Amino acid sequence: xxxxATQLGPLKLQxxxxxxxxxxxxxEEIANFMDISHLGAVVCxxxxxxxxxxxxxxRTCETAAGMLNAIGLQNVGVERFITEKLPxxxxxxxxxxxxxxxxxxxxxxxxxxxxxxxxxxAALELNISCPNVAHGLDFATDPVLTEQVVAHAxxxxxxxxxxxxxxxxxxxTLIARAAEAGGADxxxxxxxxxxxxxxxxxxxPRLSNISGGLSGPAIKPLALRAVYRCAxxxxxxxxxxxxxxxxQDAIEFFIAGASAVQVGTATFVQPGAAxxxxxxxxxxxxxxxxxxxxxxxxxxxxx
Numbered sequence: 001x002x003x004x005a006t007q008l009g010p011l012k013l014q015x016x017x018x019x020x021x022x023x024x025x026x027x028e029e030i031a032n033f034m035d036i037s038h039l040g041a042v043v044c045x046x047x048x049x050x051x052x053x054x055x056x057x058x059r060t061c062e063t064a065a066g067m068l069n070a071i072g073l074q075n076v077g078v079e080r081f082i083t084e085k086l087p088x089x090x091x092x093x094x095x096x097x098x099x100x101x102x103x104x105x106x107x108x109x110x111x112x113x114x115x116x117x118x119x120x121x122a123a124l125e126l127n128i129s130c131p132n133v134a135h136g137l138d139f140a141t142d143p144v145l146t147e148q149v150v151a152h153a154x155x156x157x158x159x160x161x162x163x164x165x166x167x168x169x170x171x172x173t174l175i176a177r178a179a180e181a182g183g184a185d186x187x188x189x190x191x192x193x194x195x196x197x198x199x200x201x202x203x204x205p206r207l208s209n210i211s212g213g214l215s216g217p218a219i220k221p222l223a224l225r226a227v228y229r230c231a232x233x234x235x236x237x238x239x240x241x242x243x244x245x246x247x248q249d250a251i252e253f254f255i256a257g258a259s260a261v262q263v264g265t266a267t268f269v270q271p272g273a274a275x276x277x278x279x280x281x282x283x284x285x286x287x288x289x290x291x292x293x294x295x296x297x298x299x300x301x302x303x
Contacts, residue, residue: 002292004281005292006293006297008123008185009236010160011122013040015278015281016040016250018040018260019274020265021043021045021127023267027044027088042096043098044096046073047077048073048078051080053074059071063195066216066265067214070208070211090119097123097162099164105139116159123162128140129168130213140191141168141169143177146175148182149182151182161184162186162187163188164187164191166190172190172229173230177233180234186239189223190222190242192215194214220244223240224242240258244277246277247277250281251281254297255298
């Protein structure tokens with residue numbers, strides 16, 4: 001049996017398949033559809049300092065080979081997350097990665113400090129790249145701000161830090177390097193691409209926010225290239241995100257340089273998609289006599 005164990009800095013995972021923030025809720029929403037204990041890690045819905053109602057509906061729409069969403073980081077806020085959601089998430093014997101977002105650099109530090117004091121939190125993913133809230137992309141489009149926000153969070157916590165980066169930039173390697181310089185233990189690549197859709201009958205945008213984040217199979221080639229490019233310049237692990245619907249998709253990300261992947265939009269189509277990816281990955285590794293997932297990571301042949 002091949003070993004799927006992987007490591008993201010100090011964070012050890014039994015396998016490299018995780019859920020993606022925003023598509024998993026707080027665990028309760030999907031627990032009846034899959035055995036969460038088989039995952040490598042759980043990444044829960046974004047948490048902010050204060051509760052957020054999110055954007056007005058309509059907030060999602062289907063597109064060719066994907067979907068647009070403009071949820072707007074709707075969540076219960078950090079205090080209610082700690083008292084109401086975290087106790088449920090603690091019961092699973094897999095690492096819990098809490099995705100956090102702030103309006104200011106200081107917010108990230110305060111959230112990191114508050115969550116570091118809670119049992120059951122294994123790591124933090126900094127959502128510095130949400131395209132669906134005002135100024136949500138500011139931190140991830142400026143390397144100086146990226147380094148500052150990561151460094152601020154780094155100083156506030158002993159937990160591993162993962163920086164979730166935006167593809168909506170001219171050169172994502174510059175931003176990734178800044179995250180590494182700020183003290184990130186890993187980076188997630190990528191968040192959604194900014195897009196929009198129009199209802200031709202009403203001539204109105206299909207999202208009340210006008211634009212939203214594009215996810216799903218349509219973005220996989222773009223996300224894959226981002227992972228490959230960053231793998232050439234970073235010394236920290238990469239987490240691939242974007243259009244992973246099955247094991248083949250995930251394997252492409254590993255070969256391109258990712259040490260782990262997150263399954264997101266696929267969950268809306270098939271709630272157990274992440275477990276199917278794990279099973280398919282095991283079969284692939286057995287077929288090609290690959291003893292460890294580490295042998296697969298960055299094994300791309302370009303010459």
